[in-house]
Amino acid sequence: MNDSSGNVVVLSGGIGGAKLVLGLNHILSDGRLVVIANTGDDFEHLGLAISPDLDTLMYTLAGRVNPETGWGLSDESWSFMDALEKLGAETWFRLGDGDLATHIERTRRLAKGESLTEITRAFCRRFAVKTPILPMSDAAVRTRVLTADGALDFQHYFVRDQARPKVIGLDYVGADKAAPSAEVLAALRKTDLSAIIIAPSNPYLSIDPILAMPAINAALRETETPIVAVSPIVRGMAIKGPTAKIMAELGHTASATNIARHYGDLIDGFILDSSDGNMVEQVESQGLKSMSCDTIMGSLEDKIRVANSSLEFARTLT
Amino acid sequence: MNDSSGNVVVLSGGIGGAKLVLGLNHILSDGRLVVIANTGDDFEHLGLAISPDLDTLMYTLAGRVNPETGWGLSDESWSFMDALEKLGAETWFRLGDGDLATHIERTRRLAKGESLTEITRAFCRRFAVKTPILPMSDAAVRTRVLTADGALDFQHYFVRDQARPKVIGLDYVGADKAAPSAEVLAALRKTDLSAIIIAPSNPYLSIDPILAMPAINAALRETETPIVAVSPIVRGMAIKGPTAKIMAELGHTASATNIARHYGDLIDGFILDSSDGNMVEQVESQGLKSMSCDTIMGSLEDKIRVANSSLEFARTLT
Numbered sequence: 001m002n003d004s005s006g007n008v009v010v011l012s013g014g015i016g017g018a019k020l021v022l023g024l025n026h027i028l029s030d031g032r033l034v035v036i037a038n039t040g041d042d043f044e045h046l047g048l049a050i051s052p053d054l055d056t057l058m059y060t061l062a063g064r065v066n067p068e069t070g071w072g073l074s075d076e077s078w079s080f081m082d083a084l085e086k087l088g089a090e091t092w093f094r095l096g097d098g099d100l101a102t103h104i105e106r107t108r109r110l111a112k113g114e115s116l117t118e119i120t121r122a123f124c125r126r127f128a129v130k131t132p133i134l135p136m137s138d139a140a141v142r143t144r145v146l147t148a149d150g151a152l153d154f155q156h157y158f159v160r161d162q163a164r165p166k167v168i169g170l171d172y173v174g175a176d177k178a179a180p181s182a183e184v185l186a187a188l189r190k191t192d193l194s195a196i197i198i199a200p201s202n203p204y205l206s207i208d209p210i211l212a213m214p215a216i217n218a219a220l221r222e223t224e225t226p227i228v229a230v231s232p233i234v235r236g237m238a239i240k241g242p243t244a245k246i247m248a249e250l251g252h253t254a255s256a257t258n259i260a261r262h263y264g265d266l267i268d269g270f271i272l273d274s275s276d277g278n279m280v281e282q283v284e285s286q287g288l289k290s291m292s293c294d295t296i297m298g299s300l301e302d303k304i305r306v307a308n309s310s311l312e313f314a315r316t317l318t
Numbered sequence: 319m320n321d322s323s324g325n326v327v328v329l330s331g332g333i334g335g336a337k338l339v340l341g342l343n344h345i346l347s348d349g350r351l352v353v354i355a356n357t358g359d360d361f362e363h364l365g366l367a368i369s370p371d372l373d374t375l376m377y378t379l380a381g382r383v384n385p386e387t388g389w390g391l392s393d394e395s396w397s398f399m400d401a402l403e404k405l406g407a408e409t410w411f412r413l414g415d416g417d418l419a420t421h422i423e424r425t426r427r428l429a430k431g432e433s434l435t436e437i438t439r440a441f442c443r444r445f446a447v448k449t450p451i452l453p454m455s456d457a458a459v460r461t462r463v464l465t466a467d468g469a470l471d472f473q474h475y476f477v478r479d480q481a482r483p484k485v486i487g488l489d490y491v492g493a494d495k496a497a498p499s500a501e502v503l504a505a506l507r508k509t510d511l512s513a514i515i516i517a518p519s520n521p522y523l524s525i526d527p528i529l530a531m532p533a534i535n536a537a538l539r540e541t542e543t544p545i546v547a548v549s550p551i552v553r554g555m556a557i558k559g560p561t562a563k564i565m566a567e568l569g570h571t572a573s574a575t576n577i578a579r580h581y582g583d584l585i586d587g588f589i590l591d592s593s594d595g596n597m598v599e600q601v602e603s604q605g606l607k608s609m610s611c612d613t614i615m616g617s618l619e620d621k622i623r624v625a626n627s628s629l630e631f632a633r634t635l636t
Contacts, residue, residue, distance in 0.1 A: 047365070047426045079395045083419035087444050089426070097415040101401030108365045108407070126405050 006032065006194035008311065009187050009225075013038045013206020014056035015070035016232055016240055017199030019297040022060050023307030024197065025131050026300070034187040035133045036216075038201070039116070040143035040172055040209030043155045045093050046084075048103040049110050052155075053206065054120055054135060055102055062127035070240070073098045092160045117181045134187065136210045139178035143209050144171040154205070163242035167249045170204055175212035180219075188219040195314030196220065198229035200295065202243045203262050204250075211266070226268045226317035228310055230295060231256040234273040239296065257282045260290070269317045271295065271310060289317055324350065324512035326629065327505050331356045331524020332374040333388035334550055334558055335517030337615040340378050341625030342515065343449050344618070352505040353451045354534075356519070357434070358461035358490055358527030361473045363411050364402075366421040367428050370473075371524065372438055372453060373420055380445035388558075391416045410478045435499045452505065454528045457496035461527050462489040472523070481560040485567045488522055493530035498537075506537040513632030514538065516547035518613065520561045521580050522568075529584070544586040544635035546628055548613060549574040552591040557614065575600045578608070587635045589613065589628060607635055 008028055012021050012035055024033050035057055042051045052071065059065035059073060066072045076096035085091045095103065102123065109119045115138040124133055145157040147165035157165060188196070201207050211217050220227060236254050238244045244254035252258045256272035260283045263270070269289040272279055276292065283290040293309045296302065326346055330339050330353055342351050353375055360369045370389065377383035377391055384390045394414035403409045413421065420441065427437045433456040442451055463475040465483035475483060506514070519525050529535050538545060554572050556562045562572035570576045574590035578601045581588070588601050591613040601608035611627045614620065 046422050047429055048422070073401075077395050077397045077415060079415035080398065080418050080422075083391075083416035084423060087419055087423050087441060089419070089423045097395060097397035097418075098401035100398050100415075100418065101405055101407070104364050104366070104398075105402060105405045105407045111365055123405060 006192050007034070007190055008032060008195045008197060009034050009036060009190075009193060010197040010199055011036050011038075011201075011207060011210050012053070012057060012199035013201030014041070014053040017053075017201035017206060018057050018060040018065070018070070019303050020197070020199045020230060020307055020310070021057060022300070023297065023303030023305070024310075025061050026304050027307055027311065029131065031130065033131045035131060036136055036184055036187065036210060037133055038206045038209050039135045039137060040141050040175075041154050041158070041205070042140070043142070043153060045155070046089070046095075047107070048095075048100075049107045050093070050103055050155075051106065051116065051120075051135070054116075054133060055099070057133050058120070058124055058127055058129055061124075061129045061131060061133070064127065072096050093155060115181070117183055132183070132187075134181060134183050136184060136216065137178040137180050137213060139174060141175045141178045141209055141213065142173045143205060144173050146171060158205070158242075163245065167204075167246045169250075170208065172209045172212040175209060176214065178213055180213055180216050185215060185219060188216065188223060193223070193225040194318070195311055196223065196225050196227045197310050197314070198227065198263065198267065200230040200232040200239070202232060202238070202241055202246070203259060204243070204246050205241075217266075220266055226314045227266065228269040228271060228314045228317070229259070229263050229267045230306065230310060231259050231270065231272040231276070233259050233276075234295060235275050255279065260286060260288055269313055271306075271313060289313075324510050325352070325508050326350060326513045326515060327352050327354060327508075327511060328515040328517055329354050329356075329519075329525055329528050330371070330375060330517040331519030332359070332371040335371075335519035335524060336375050336378040336383070336388070337621050338515070338517045338548060338624055338628070339375060340618070341615065341621030341623070342628075343379050344622050345625055345629065347449065349448065351449045353449060354454055354502055354505065354528060355451055356524045356527050357453045357455060358459050358493075359472050359476070359523070360458070361460070361471060363473070364407070364413075365425070366413075366418075367425045368411070368421055368473075369424065369434065369438075369453070372434075372451060373417070375451050376438070376442055376445055376447055379442075379447045379449060379451070382445065390414050411473060433499070435501055450501070450505075452499060452501050454502060454534065455496040455498050455531060457492065459493045459496045459527055459531065460491045461523060462491050464489060476523070476560075481563065485522075485564045487568075488526065490527045490530040493527060494532065496531055498531055498534050503533065503537060506534070506541060511541070511543040512636070513629055514541065514543050514545045515628050515632070516545065516581065516585065518548040518550035518557070520550060520556070520559055520564070521577060522561070522564050523559075535584075538584055544632045545584065546587040546589060546632045546635070547577070547581050547585045548624065548628060549577045549588065549590040549594070551577050551594075552613060553593050573597065578604060578606055587631055589631060607631075
């Protein structure tokens with residue numbers, strides 16, 4: 001365990017990022033970690049307010065996530081979906097019976113006027129998750145995927161169409177006007193912050209919606225805290241999801257180097273996988289500190305190890 | 319089977335009425351039965367549009383109702399309620415995982431602008447229920463129970479408070495302004511109608527909300543079709559539910575005679591239980607044709623038998 005770390009903020013999307021967040025949480029479970037979560041994936045479906053990344057992070061930190069899928073609850077039942085199918089309703093977005101309680105109660109509370117930040121805090125308390133999981137904003141920011149077939153709402157692109165359409169651009173609708181919550185800005189402006197980590201989430205789909213908010217972007221550019229990103233690309237491939245495919249469609253070779261280039265001077269350090277160790281020099285030639293380690297996070301030990309490496313690396317950048 | 323009956327309309331609430339409706343449906347399954355259902359029990363709960371009587375009738379006619387409770391689906395799972403309880407949300411109204419699909423899809427379609435009549439028709443088609451189940455209105459009519467502790471929404475009185483508060487009056491909010499659907503009026507005005515049956519539902523909670531709509535009341539008063547009510551009170555007790563308790567609280571002895579008096583000259587005939595056979599004369603002295611038969615409907619055979627008796631009795635009143 002890494003007791004010399006101070007407070008840490010991690011920016012994360014869902015499944016991929018949640019692995020590193022879980023590792024960080026094991027090290028910093030005494031209140032030193034704050035998670036800022038992407039809400040660009042949020043959408044209204046069947047009249048319910050769905051926040052996939054918030055829920056994946058909460059279920060993961062609660063030890064309740066489905067280990068097979070990385071999302072949803074473990075030991076889930078599916079009677080609702082079966083009944084919904086019999087009614088002829090849309091079933092492409094899978095909602096488990098237990099998971100449904102989260103969406104229905106969130107929708108009810110939002111309608112009552114509670115903020116997504118308050119609701120997530122209350123839910124985390126119920127799930128015994130002590131680390132704050134902060135939605136990047138209480139205002140709606142919605143990722144739209146511009147494809148060769150037209151613009152698609154994020155979940156239509158990602159889940160319904162299984163990321164098959166060719167991506168030609170991305171739009172984070174509302175990001176320019178959405179204010180981050182006071183909690184998010186306070187977390188980024190903490191004076192005793194020792195590191196800001198960008199989890200190995202899909203940069204285009206999970207991190208850029210956060211960075212697209214001017215106040216968050218400015219806070220990251222102003223901070224003196226080292227910002228470290230962990231590459232989601234290993235040997236030209238994404239561990240999971242369409243990151244490599246999207247990079248290629250946008251005209252970039254899928255490589256750790258190009259992920260580093262994507263974040264550019266926003267970050268101070270970049271971690272790539274040992275198998276891409278030969279790229280450390282390329283990345284450093286962009287003026288960015290870089291290091292390599294084994295970033296594949298299969299086991300909990302892996303997650304803690306990569307989290308420790310990230311924190312140690314950040315410490316060298318102060 | 320009673321092949322000489324023409325078209326029949328039945329007015330019904332949920333569990334109690336659904337027994338007779340099931341019997342009638344067995345006899346008149348060839349398109350000769352129309353059910354007009356109470357929607358005064360409908361309410362919005364957890365952001366969902368719940369129509370308890372419509373669903374009980376649909377599940378009953380589909381052979382899918384939970385035989386233990388008389389409401390909800392058989393072979394139901396309860397993961398949603400368990401998860402909701404863990405989130406600290408309200409759990410006094412039990413929503414099964416499969417049943418939830420009905421509420422979520424109804425809520426979604428209502429928000430899209432579909433009428434409750436259209437939605438119920440679509441659901442019935444999916445449940446292979448051919449007999450039309452018509453909500454008494456597409457407009458909101460909400461039963462309010464005036465109690466010694468103050469006015470309560472129906473489900474708060476009935477389910478949350480388990481009908482414990484003392485009833486001092488009832489209000490069918492919106493009934494005076496709500497128009498019945500065109501389908502309801504057409505069903506009541508059919509020229510080849512041979513009987514209108516009032517199911518043995520709670521008169522105050524399940525039938526009066528229907529009768530409180532001026533256009534339905536007028537159609538019933540204008541029709542030449544015999545109207546027959548089946549008593550929900552047997553030997554001074556209700557088969558199920560708080561009918562007897564409410565009658566006493568409202569200052570009426572709980573008796574079949576007083577149920578007949580309650581419906582008064584709206585109806586042409588009254589059926590009471592054999593064990594109350596001594597009251598036939600009392601009821602007839604009110605100027606109402608009356609007959610007795612065994613009205614307890616435990617088995618499907620009982621339901622068909624009482625349905626047949628009702629139809630035969632109505633035929634004598636033409």
